[in-house]
Structure formats: C-alpha cells, structure tokens
Amino acid sequence: MEAEKWGRRIRAYRKLKGYTQEGFSKKLGVSVSILGEVERGNRLPGNDLLVKIAASLNISLDDLTPKDN
Secondary structure, eight states: OHHHHHHHHHHHHHHHTTOOHHHHHHHHTSOHHHHHHHHHTSSOOOHHHHHHHHHHHTOOHHHHSOOOO
C-alpha cells in the first residue's frame, strides 16, 4: 500500500513536468522497468532514488512524500 502511494505521486509529478517514463528513467540513471515498477507500486523506491527523483523534478522531498489521509 505504501509503495502504491509513492508510485502514484511520482507518476503524477513526472507527468506534470512533461517527462515520459523513458526520458525520466534516463535522467535518473535507472532502467525504464525499475521506474515502471516504482510507479505501479510494485517496488518501494530507496532513499537515494527518492532524492534523485525530487531533485530531477525540482520539488522538495516533502512535496513527494505521500500524505496520510
């Protein structure tokens, strides 16, 4: 469940910033399949990857962090 929340937020911000999965994964230095797994909620992103994602999207890690509803 937690991985799904992260994945949805990462995908939403990626699309908002106009990146394709392929382009964004290349920018992050990870494979498209890893990014896809993260966005689908099948894989929880590690701290290093989260920092790269936030920096690449020009947002804070706090913006990316799922909020408890």
